[in-house]
Amino acid sequence: MTALLFDVLLALMLTVLAWRVVTTRELLQSVVLFIAYGLLMAIAWTRLDAPDIALAEAAIGAGLMGVLLLDTAGELRRRHGWRSEGGDDDTA
Amino acid sequence: MIEPMAWCILAPFIGASLAFLLPGRVWRRPIAIGAIGATLASVWMLTSQVWNSGAQRMDLSGWPAPLGIGLAADGFSVFMIVMTGVVGSLIGAYALWHYSDLSDATEPAERRLFWPLWLILWGSLNAIYLSSDIFNIYVALEVITLAAVALITLSGKAEALVAAMRYLLAAFLGSLSYLMGVALLYATHGALDLVIIADQERAGLPEVGAFALMATGLALKTALFPMHFWLPPAHSKAAAPVSAILSALVVKASFYVLLRLWFGVFDGPAMYAVGILLGTLGSAAIIWGAFQALRQMSLKLLIAHSTVAQIGYLFLIFPLTARRPSGELAAAGWITEACTGVSYHALSHALAKAAMFLGAGVVLHVYGSDLLTNMRGMSRRLPITTFALAIAGVSLMGLPPSGGFAAKWLIVTAALGAGQWWWVLVILIGGLLTAGYIFLMLRWAFISEDAPIQLRPANMPIQLAALALALLSVLVGFRLEEPFQLLVIGDPFPIFDLP
Amino acid sequence: MTRHDATLRRRRRRALLRVRIVVAGAGALALALLLVAAVLELPEGPLGLAEEAAAQLAHTGVDHAVTAVLLNYRSYDTWLEVGVLLLAVMAIFALRGGAHLENVRPAPRRDPLLTWLTRLLIPMLTLTAGYLLWLGKFAPGGAFQAGVVLGAAGAMLRLSGTPSLDRIGDVAIRILLAVGFLAFLVAAVATRLAGLDMLELPPGRAGDIILMVETLATISIATTCAVLVMAMPGAESPPAIAAKDVRKEART
Numbered sequence: 001m002t003a004l005l006f007d008v009l010l011a012l013m014l015t016v017l018a019w020r021v022v023t024t025r026e027l028l029q030s031v032v033l034f035i036a037y038g039l040l041m042a043i044a045w046t047r048l049d050a051p052d053i054a055l056a057e058a059a060i061g062a063g064l065m066g067v068l069l070l071d072t073a074g075e076l077r078r079r080h081g082w083r084s085e086g087g088d089d090d091t092a
Numbered sequence: 093m094i095e096p097m098a099w100c101i102l103a104p105f106i107g108a109s110l111a112f113l114l115p116g117r118v119w120r121r122p123i124a125i126g127a128i129g130a131t132l133a134s135v136w137m138l139t140s141q142v143w144n145s146g147a148q149r150m151d152l153s154g155w156p157a158p159l160g161i162g163l164a165a166d167g168f169s170v171f172m173i174v175m176t177g178v179v180g181s182l183i184g185a186y187a188l189w190h191y192s193d194l195s196d197a198t199e200p201a202e203r204r205l206f207w208p209l210w211l212i213l214w215g216s217l218n219a220i221y222l223s224s225d226i227f228n229i230y231v232a233l234e235v236i237t238l239a240a241v242a243l244i245t246l247s248g249k250a251e252a253l254v255a256a257m258r259y260l261l262a263a264f265l266g267s268l269s270y271l272m273g274v275a276l277l278y279a280t281h282g283a284l285d286l287v288i289i290a291d292q293e294r295a296g297l298p299e300v301g302a303f304a305l306m307a308t309g310l311a312l313k314t315a316l317f318p319m320h321f322w323l324p325p326a327h328s329k330a331a332a333p334v335s336a337i338l339s340a341l342v343v344k345a346s347f348y349v350l351l352r353l354w355f356g357v358f359d360g361p362a363m364y365a366v367g368i369l370l371g372t373l374g375s376a377a378i379i380w381g382a383f384q385a386l387r388q389m390s391l392k393l394l395i396a397h398s399t400v401a402q403i404g405y406l407f408l409i410f411p412l413t414a415r416r417p418s419g420e421l422a423a424a425g426w427i428t429e430a431c432t433g434v435s436y437h438a439l440s441h442a443l444a445k446a447a448m449f450l451g452a453g454v455v456l457h458v459y460g461s462d463l464l465t466n467m468r469g470m471s472r473r474l475p476i477t478t479f480a481l482a483i484a485g486v487s488l489m490g491l492p493p494s495g496g497f498a499a500k501w502l503i504v505t506a507a508l509g510a511g512q513w514w515w516v517l518v519i520l521i522g523g524l525l526t527a528g529y530i531f532l533m534l535r536w537a538f539i540s541e542d543a544p545i546q547l548r549p550a551n552m553p554i555q556l557a558a559l560a561l562a563l564l565s566v567l568v569g570f571r572l573e574e575p576f577q578l579l580v581i582g583d584p585f586p587i588f589d590l591p
Numbered sequence: 592m593t594r595h596d597a598t599l600r601r602r603r604r605r606a607l608l609r610v611r612i613v614v615a616g617a618g619a620l621a622l623a624l625l626l627v628a629a630v631l632e633l634p635e636g637p638l639g640l641a642e643e644a645a646a647q648l649a650h651t652g653v654d655h656a657v658t659a660v661l662l663n664y665r666s667y668d669t670w671l672e673v674g675v676l677l678l679a680v681m682a683i684f685a686l687r688g689g690a691h692l693e694n695v696r697p698a699p700r701r702d703p704l705l706t707w708l709t710r711l712l713i714p715m716l717t718l719t720a721g722y723l724l725w726l727g728k729f730a731p732g733g734a735f736q737a738g739v740v741l742g743a744a745g746a747m748l749r750l751s752g753t754p755s756l757d758r759i760g761d762v763a764i765r766i767l768l769a770v771g772f773l774a775f776l777v778a779a780v781a782t783r784l785a786g787l788d789m790l791e792l793p794p795g796r797a798g799d800i801i802l803m804v805e806t807l808a809t810i811s812i813a814t815t816c817a818v819l820v821m822a823m824p825g826a827e828s829p830p831a832i833a834a835k836d837v838r839k840e841a842r843t
């Protein structure tokens with residue numbers, strides 16, 4: 001019963017996080033949410049009896065991707081300043 | 093002794109590794125020529141092997157399918173590999189000139205990286221045509237996508253980067269959709285090998301869902317209307333040899349996979365409706381792409397939109413080979429014409445489109461821009477390139493005698509035989525529109541220039557690559573017998589109605 | 592352009608965005624329904640190759656089924672995947688305008704705390720990577736995980752401003768990047784020349800060959816990850832981009 005509850009909670013959190021990653025307007029916040037999503041996903045893989053994928057997801061999905069995305073977000077801020085309303089500024 | 097099949101993948105991969113590792117200034121030419129030669133030799137060996145002793149199959153890693161991965165070559169695979177080999181090596185010959193500006197002492201990325209990228213891409217195209225494993229096909233499609241995207245970015249222009257990014261996202265979406273289908277098929281059949289899956293009983297909804305997902309993903313990668321939005325910028329902003337590779341070869345790979353699935357895996361009551369849907373989208377592509385091509389003011393964009401239209405013809409194979417809900421074939425008696433016609437269209441389009449993009453490359457080099465209005469006086473300044481563009485255009489229009497004519501004739505015959513006359517109407521309108529944009533394009537070449545302008549000279553060899561491709565696109569229309577005999581080896585279209 | 596135009600344009604873009612969200616949402620919903628319906632109709636019971644993969648495990652040279660799939664049963668797939676990584680690096684090089692790391696700015700930050708932490712962590716990360724690589728024979732682990740951990744060590748060096756891959760030669764970097772792909776290439780040719788199927792590993796020596804190939808793959812994967820971090824757009828000295836654009840303009 002606890003296991004089922006845990007799984008349902010995990011699935012719900014994954015869905016909510018995925019939604020937030022896409023809809024958040026602040027780029028940096030979105031990146032941090034994405035890293036959190038990667039870590040939760042790793043747990044989900046463990047729950048699905050796929051420890052190999054869990055390891056890879058934690059290392060690549062949360063770790064390496066996190067570093068690259070944070071770095072890119074930082075670089076964007078340095079070059080263009082913050083864009084709080086992302087959708088409105090893609091005039092280039 | 094290594095099998096010719098394996099060589100077709102190994103030879104370009106070895107060339108790519110060498111081209112990546114060795115310093116470019118000294119080694120680029122020998123490696124490029126050596127890799128093209130070795131790959132062509134492998135293709136020749138494979139062709140004669142399949143021609144003489146029928147379809148081939150080999151196991152990898154010592155594990156026969158389902159546990160391991162199998163490579164398989166039948167007539168259709170060899171047909172596609174020969175197409176890739178001929179078109180690819182002529183584009184390679186052009187690229188040898190294009191990336192050899194000896195006056196520049198530095199070694200910029202585009203010259204350094206073109207050969208490793210293109211050779212890996214060539215090897216993985218062959219890998220797709222030889223693979224018998226749906227997951228392996230997924231991996232090879234990924235390799236192709238990434239190599240293609242990197243090739244687009246080589247030109248270094250900002251608009252090329254934007255186009256490459258859009259292409260990357262669209263192609264990844266397509267890959268993921270395909271991968272979901274693979275998962276469903278594996279869960280249904282417990283195997284990934286195409287032959288094993290095809291031999292099992294058809295499995296209803298999960299299988300139909302799998303096909304829907306895979307077909308959507310592959311159609312997105314093939315740029316079927318209305319999922320073609322990424323193609324015109326991606327194909328027109330790249331450097332000329334890259335545009336030629338993308339338009340002539342890369343879009344055909346995902347279409348090939350879709351055909352394999354259509355004939356191997358998909359069957360059932362929904363087949364006819366799906367076939368009609370795919371054919372309708374193809375028809376929309378023919379009209380829409382040609383209409384858009386008519387409106388372009390730059391040569392490369394015009395050619396790219398023409399690709400959108402020409403891809404549409406490929407999709408006419410689906411309604412013509414579908415099974416009606418009652419179980420009978422919609423075009424019984426005409427399947428051979430439909431299949432050979434569409435295969436032939438893939439071939440003649442690859443040749444003609446590569447010729448046009450290489451010709452556009454020459455124009456861009458000489459005139460410094462590819463605006464149609466700038467091409468004044470071209471017929472006198474660049475007679476060979478003008479001629480190449482014109483006869484490639486003849487094949488695209490489907491005028492006799494050309495490869496394009498043979499292909500369209502066969503498709504029209506099949507459509508009439510099947511009583512699906514409306515496709516004939518689409519082909520006719522498409523042909524007229526194609527003639528329209530080809531004439532619009534060539535019109536500027538025959539207008540004499542207002543004032544003499546200073547232009548860069550173009551040397552002969554680069555013009556000859558485009559000419560050779562254009563001539564081939566016409567010449568393949570003269571000899572149909574051998575290609576047709578090749579296409580039926582190993583029964584690649586299992587519902588072929590051979591005499 | 593007047594302020595009014597800008598507002599209008601913004602409003603139109605918002606509307607378009609809303610349409611896109613609705614379309615994407617409808618697509619996602621349809622996909623979800625299709626998947627649920629399809630999964631409910633899937634055949635019952637254990638299906639697939641897990642059993643057979645486990646049954647043949649004794650002949651693969653490793654004791655962990657996933658490693659057996661990746662490095663033995665389906666090593667061809669893994670070869671192409673390693674090729675994907677090589678392509679990723681080439682794409683980064685293409686974006687940077689040269690197949691080298693020469694114009695990478697030296698990492699600027701030299702925070703003493705970070706340097707201290709790096710000194711502490713690098714040996715640990717290296718050890719962990721080695722352990723993960725070795726572990727792949729028996730348990731979850733192997734080249735990909737080990738490579739990423741080792742690559743993280745490279746990223747760490749970069750963050751702390753310690754010179755590492757960015758200071759070794761051009762050719763050396765390219766060799767490190769390619770050895771993984773080359774290992775599979777050599778294995779493919781060698782096995783066939785030895786009279787085996789392509790990429791077939793003789794059961795007696797399979798374990799050793801797998802460890803060797805995985806070690807080389809780890810090196811390439813680690814270098815790839817580290818280069819991805821080092822070659823980030825921010826790391827490129829701006830003149831390199833500008834010079835490239837100017838040259839492009841001149842040519843076209």
